[in-house]
Amino acid sequence: MDAFELVDHERYPVWSLSQPAAVELVARSRAQLQEAGACELPGFLTDSGLKACQVDAHSLQDLAHEGEGVGTAYLEVPDPTWPRDHPRRRWCRYRSAVVAYDQFGAASPLRSLYESNEILAFLTAVLDTSVYRYADPLGALNLAVMSQADELQWHYDQTDFVVSLALQSSPAGGNFEVLPQLRADGDERYDEVGQAIDGIHPGVVQLPMIAGTLLLFAGRTSLHRVSPVEGTTPRLVALMGYDTTPGTRSTETLQLARYGRALQ
Secondary structure (H helix, E strand, O other), X not given: OOHHXXXXXXXXXXXXXXXXXXXXXXXXXXXXXXXXXXXXXXXXXXXXXXXXXXXXXHHHHHHOEEEEEEEOOOOOOOOOOOOOOOHHHOOEEEEEEEEOHHHOOXXXXXXXXXXXXXXXXXXXXXXXXXOEEOOOOOOOEEEEEEOOOOEEEEEOOOOOEEEEEEEEOOOEEOOEEEEOOOOEOOEOOHHHHHHHHOOOOOOOEEEOOOOOOEEEEOOOOOEEEEOOEEOOOOEEEEEEEEEOOOOOOOOHHHHHHHHOOOOO
């Protein structure tokens, strides 16, 4: 199935952006993103489209590279001149498995969604700025496979926006938790980052994990994590990377940690 066949066009007329229904969809999505730092589009796929993407994910999940370790909220090797208790030097646990972009076959329906010019045009309209696919040969499109006790630490993304497509939830845990629009230019709000890491920030928002939901998320400015997964059914999410700057790529350090290899 190609991208057009996957999407529920009655609810989401993203192939006809000049139609009044599409104009209203863009306005509603833009308002939600500006207010909450995330835009949720439940039921973005048809039933058959969701099934095709789930079959695709199941065929890929055994290829996922398993990574475990500790990382900071800034996905960087911290500057040792920061105080030891500073959020930029706080190490937290992560464990997950990831399928890289170059492992998706040409016929992959998930790949067709990511490479769709119509989806890109819709995102451009919602963001009201130029949008480019992430240029990273490994990180542009990922399948995140999270099993029992897997988790992602509180962190910011290295792309402006990530579009996630929920494919399969775990029986418990695996919650996507976020502090919307926490950082801004010149204001990192380190005290609040520390509160999140310590589990005491009162403003954490939990976004539901419902299969077929497309989520547009401002990951570079909104601190977020995935809580520990519970149960034997893995949590499966497709992650599609975009940026407002062309040619953006991951660092080699991040590639090695996430995929077990580097490719520039």
